[in-house]
Each structure stands twice: as C-alpha cells, then as structure tokens.
Amino acid sequence: MFPGLSNKVVLSSCSQSAISTTVLNAIDAYKDSLLQYGMEWNLWMEKVESAKVNFSKLINCEPEEVAILSSVSDCISSLLHSLKLSGKEICLTELDFPCIGQAVLAQQTKQNFKINYVPHQQYTIPIESYDDYINSNTILTCVPHVSYYNGFKQDIKELARISHQYGSLLFVDAYQSAGSMKIDVKEMNIDILVTGMQKYLLGIPGISFLYVKKELADQLAPSTIGWFGQEKPFDFNLKELHYAQATQRFNTGTPPVINAYAADAALSLINQIGIEKIEAYLNELSAFTLDLTKEMGFEMASPQVVSMKGPTTAILVENASQVEKQMLNLGFVVSARKDVIRIAPHIYNTKEDIKNALTALKGFQTQG
Ligand SMILES: Cc1ncc(COP(=O)(O)O)c(C=O)c1O
Structure with missing residues (x-):
C-alpha cells in the first residue's frame, strides 16, 4: 500500500509520512x-x-x-x-x-x-x-x-x-x-x-x-x-x-x-486500522528503538521511557542536516532538526528497518 517503500526505508513521520495508494x-x-x-x-x-x-x-x-x-x-x-x-x-x-x-x-x-x-x-x-x-x-x-x-x-x-x-x-x-x-x-x-x-x-x-x-x-x-x-x-x-x-x-x-x-x-x-492498534505497535517500535540506541551507545535527546514519549526518537549527532542527506543516499529517509536526527516510524515500518537505519547512522558517527 506504500509504493515509495519499494526502494527506501521511510522513517520520517515527524515530518512527512510515506504516502499510501x-x-x-x-x-x-x-x-x-x-x-x-x-x-x-x-x-x-x-x-x-x-x-x-x-x-x-x-x-x-x-x-x-x-x-x-x-x-x-x-x-x-x-x-x-x-x-x-x-x-x-x-x-x-x-x-x-x-x-x-x-x-x-x-x-x-x-x-x-x-x-x-x-x-x-x-x-x-x-x-x-x-x-x-x-x-x-x-x-x-x-x-x-x-x-x-x-x-x-x-x-x-x-x-x-x-x-x-x-x-x-x-x-x-x-x-x-x-x-x-x-x-x-x-x-x-x-x-x-x-x-x-x-x-x-x-x-x-x-x-x-x-x-x-x-x-x-x-x-x-x-x-x-x-x-x-x-x-x-x-x-x-x-x-x-x-x-x-x-x-x-x-x-x-x-x-x-x-x-x-x-x-x-x-x-x-x-x-x-484503528488508532489503538497503531499506538500499540508504535509503542513497541519505540521501546525497540530505545533499547537498541542504548546498546549501540548513541547519545540521546529523547526521554528514555516509552510512556514519556511519542514514536519519534531523537539522536544527537554532529552536522545533523548533512547526515540526513547522507542517510538518504543510503536509502533511509530520516529527519534532522537542530542537533538531532529523528527516527520516526509508522505502521509500515519493521524493527529491521530501524536496526538498519541505526547501523547506517552509527557508520557515519564512527567515521566522525
Ligand atoms: C508540533 C508542530 N506544530 C506546528 C507545526 C507547523 O505547522 P504548519 O506548518 O502547518 O503551520 C509543526 C511542523 O513541523 C509541528 O511539528
């Protein structure tokens, strides 16, 4: 139902979600x-x-x-x-x-x-x-x-x-x-x-x-x-x-x-679909993102408790808007604001999408 996902991972619902048929x-x-x-x-x-x-x-x-x-x-x-x-x-x-x-x-x-x-x-x-x-x-x-x-x-x-x-x-x-x-x-x-x-x-x-x-x-x-x-x-x-x-x-x-x-x-x-179902799934992705970012050693700008946050997770990065462009080149649509990259999934995303995006992001940070 979301044709734009065939060639990229869209994690930018805090800015623009993927578009459905x-x-x-x-x-x-x-x-x-x-x-x-x-x-x-x-x-x-x-x-x-x-x-x-x-x-x-x-x-x-x-x-x-x-x-x-x-x-x-x-x-x-x-x-x-x-x-x-x-x-x-x-x-x-x-x-x-x-x-x-x-x-x-x-x-x-x-x-x-x-x-x-x-x-x-x-x-x-x-x-x-x-x-x-x-x-x-x-x-x-x-x-x-x-x-x-x-x-x-x-x-x-x-x-x-x-x-x-x-x-x-x-x-x-x-x-x-x-x-x-x-x-x-x-x-x-x-x-x-x-x-x-x-x-x-x-x-x-x-x-x-x-x-x-x-x-x-x-x-x-x-x-x-x-x-x-x-x-x-x-x-x-x-x-x-x-x-x-x-x-x-x-x-x-x-x-x-x-x-x-x-x-x-x-x-x-x-x-x-039902908003309760969407909320439950996005909370699951939010918990997954928090756990993984912690495990991978990211510096976070988001609260570390699922109940204190929406589905968006913000990671502190240097040159955020440049990193947003580099992530796009690798096929990940994420959104920069000030000094953070925001990972903002929706119903069409999987844990795998988030894991792959975080791995790509880590690559940029390791390169400095
Ligand atoms: C929380 C919030 N309020 C307002 C706006 C701006 O909305 P608009 O461009 O429709 O005035 C945004 C845009 O990102 C937003 O995130």
Whole structure:
C-alpha cells in the first residue's frame, strides 16, 4: 500500500509520512473530476465534509466543532484573533513549535498582555513546573502534546486539570501526536486542539484542523474569517455578518479541496486500522528503538521511557542536516532538526528497518 517503500526505508513521520495508494488514488480522483466534469462542487464539498467527519471521529467530537484551515500556523493565528487578551496572560512552553510563539508575539503588537514561558529541562517539562507559570489571570495555556524536537509527550489530561483550576483555556498542538496515539478531546478535557495531515496522519500538507469545543466557539467572534464561516454563505450578503454555528465560524474561504480528498482518504485509513492498534505497535517500535540506541551507545535527546514519549526518537549527532542527506543516499529517509536526527516510524515500518537505519547512522558517527 506504500509504493515509495519499494526502494527506501521511510522513517520520517515527524515530518512527512510515506504516502499510501489510498491517498494517491484520492488525489487522482480529484484530477479525474476536474478533467471529466470540469466542476463538481457538490462532490468536492462532500469530500471536505467527509474529511471533517473522519477527523472528528478520530478525536471524538462533533463535526461542527472542527474548522478546516490550511496550516497549524493559520489555526493559532485565527484563534488568537478571536480572544480578548488585553490585561491577561498567556502561558507558553519553551517546547512549543515556533509558529505558536510567533503568533502569540504578533498578537502582542495588537493587544497588551503578558507571556509566561514554561522552561524545559533537557527538553522535557516536569508537570509540577506549570503551577509557577499559570495563574488566575492566565487566559490561555498553549502546550505541544508531543515535542517536534525529541518526541517528549505530555500528560494532557493533567494539564487540562491544572490550567482549568486557574480558569485558563487549554490549547493543544497535536501535530506530532495525531495519528500515532489516541486523542479523545472530551475525555482529556481539551478546549482547543490543532493539527495538520502531513505527519503521523499519513496525508499531505495544505490542510489543518482546528477543534474548539462548542460551548467556547459559540462565544467567540473571530476576525480572521471568510464566507465559508458564515451561517448562510450562499446568501451572498456583504452587508451583514452572521457567524456559523460553533467552530464552523473559523472556516475562511473556499476550502483546500485536493488536500481534503487526500485527508479524507488518509483519515479513513487510520480509522479503519484503528488508532489503538497503531499506538500499540508504535509503542513497541519505540521501546525497540530505545533499547537498541542504548546498546549501540548513541547519545540521546529523547526521554528514555516509552510512556514519556511519542514514536519519534531523537539522536544527537554532529552536522545533523548533512547526515540526513547522507542517510538518504543510503536509502533511509530520516529527519534532522537542530542537533538531532529523528527516527520516526509508522505502521509500515519493521524493527529491521530501524536496526538498519541505526547501523547506517552509527557508520557515519564512527567515521566522525
Ligand atoms: C508540533 C508542530 N506544530 C506546528 C507545526 C507547523 O505547522 P504548519 O506548518 O502547518 O503551520 C509543526 C511542523 O513541523 C509541528 O511539528
């Protein structure tokens, strides 16, 4: 099902997963629709809706609680524009992806609020730290579920308890976790969650999902909007503003149709396999990777306990981006970030794949 694997080992799900025939066929179906019918708006919108329904099934929410945008950066910016932040505080972590920090800083040029950064300790954050950075004036706490740098995983349910205890909303960036582990927004008590399709969700870039729980979304008046976020877009009324129900109000213009075709196919595949099954297998690969890296004497940037990490394992190497290229020449797709090489497997990988990749990586290190 993953034709790209015939001549290489793809271990880059923290960046881009291998592409399945299911997704490739969906992209072709959109091409065929353009060629054969020219314009099939009803079908295209059905695909967008179906992607949304599949995503809401995956995270256990109602489809009306999910908006479709183009990137996680878009999602955080739209959300921040909808909040009254002046005089308040926002809590961020030093492990957030840069686009989260940058969007908050850009917002600070418009509204006057304070930012508190929860520091990391060797790229992990002890849960007790949060109490020092969230207080009763905190309106929003932004956390990554899993760190893009080293796969460190946070206890979201506990973070929801801590932030809610101070009256803060919890925003979860799930781009490095969605598709690799179970996420239940209701059970975890998450207020806002964002993710895209390119990483463990087995899709392509160009589409992202913004979950805002209904009770909250209904109170928000976003200012980054579009006609697809209106109650009756096809009334074509430019003199009135009527937000659509719940999180639909965060939709902007014409949705990214080809990306929705791909997303719908990838999400169907994930839901069909079952996220629990995927999580169990990836935990097995994670344990295997930790054991082997220890045995082989690698210097690690990831936590050494499976329960503290997602499937990504980060190994400290010199000249990481150069090593990424050299690994590709040997047929291994791995991903460099700063001073690490990330090994990020998915369901199509075997222990043998990981062993072979680590052996190749060790070769570069021995050569210096
Ligand atoms: C955790 C996390 N958040 C956000 C992003 C950026 O997402 P986008 O490019 O869709 O804005 C990434 C990209 O690598 C990421 O890993």
